[in-house]
Amino acid sequence: MKIIEDFHTHTKFSHGIGSIEDNVQVALRKGLKTIAITDHGPCYKGYGINIGDFLQIKEEIKYLQEKYEGRINILLGIEANIIDSSGNIDIDYSVLKDIDILLVGFHFDIVYGNYLKEIRSNMRRNTTLKSKIDKELYLEIKEVNTNSMIESIKKYDIDIITHIGDKFPVDVMSVGEVAKDRNTFIEINNFHRFPTGKQIKELAEIKELKFAIGSDAHRPIDVGNFKIAIRKLRESLINEDRILNKII
Ligand SMILES: [Zn+2]
Numbered sequence: 001m002k003i004i005e006d007f008h009t010h011t012k013f014s015h016g017i018g019s020i021e022d023n024v025q026v027a028l029r030k031g032l033k034t035i036a037i038t039d040h041g042p043c044y045k046g047y048g049i050n051i052g053d054f055l056q057i058k059e060e061i062k063y064l065q066e067k068y069e070g071r072i073n074i075l076l077g078i079e080a081n082i083i084d085s086s087g088n089i090d091i092d093y094s095v096l097k098d099i100d101i102l103l104v105g106f107h108f109d110i111v112y113g114n115y116l117k118e119i120r121s122n123m124r125r126n127t128t129l130k131s132k133i134d135k136e137l138y139l140e141i142k143e144v145n146t147n148s149m150i151e152s153i154k155k156y157d158i159d160i161i162t163h164i165g166d167k168f169p170v171d172v173m174s175v176g177e178v179a180k181d182r183n184t185f186i187e188i189n190n191f192h193r194f195p196t197g198k199q200i201k202e203l204a205e206i207k208e209l210k211f212a213i214g215s216d217a218h219r220p221i222d223v224g225n226f227k228i229a230i231r232k233l234r235e236s237l238i239n240e241d242r243i244l245n246k247i248i
Pocket residue numbers: 079105107162163
């Protein structure tokens with residue numbers, strides 16, 4: 001199995017280490033036909049792009065697309081952050097209208113950030129954990145996260161929901177139902193642990209829900225690296241016709 005499209009890569013415009021061209025060159029070397037440059041939205045403090053750089057990113061991709069015309073398709077994308085419980089993201093329409101592909105995911109807890117921090121430090125301190133109050137808070141956070149993600153999917157034309165269930169708790173199946181209705185793909189991420197193969201298998205029970213594979217490369221060398229994603233894909237038993245990426 002060879003996947004020849006990578007819809008999720010980072011560069012040094014956010015917290016990757018390579019240039020856009022570095023990513024493109026690795027993609028070419030590995031025989032990819034499509035690569036998306038999807039740096040983090042600006043609200044991911046210390047990691048996201050400076051929105052003032054967006055024009056430069058756009059121009060650079062335009063230049064590279066001309067340079068490598070006929071060899072590879074380079075998509076201008078963003079991995080946006082959900083920033084409130086109404087599902088708003090940190091990219092406005094003046095930028096959205098220019099991009100080819102919109103990825104959205106959680107990178108920090110938007111609503112109950114402090115609660116979550118508290119729970120996490122409790123978990124670290126106390127391995128037996130799960131006092132009733134922690135559980136209640138956890139469920140509350142999960143519900144808020146789930147609702148905000150659903151609102152986001154309804155509000156925007158999101159192509160791919162990235163690493164669902166990673167970093168912050170979300171009711172994956174509820175999101176999957178709405179994603180199916182909105183034709184939004186659920187990512188099989190190579191870099192993060194979640195969603196696991198088992199979760200993807202469960203999600204696949206939602207008929208007509210589709211999936212997209214992303215390396216989530218933060219180093220050029222990892223562009224087109226789908227080793228773990230393929231393992232998850234196999235575990236999930238999903239048919240290749242439910243995958244957005246071209247597979248040869
Ligand atoms: Zn991410």
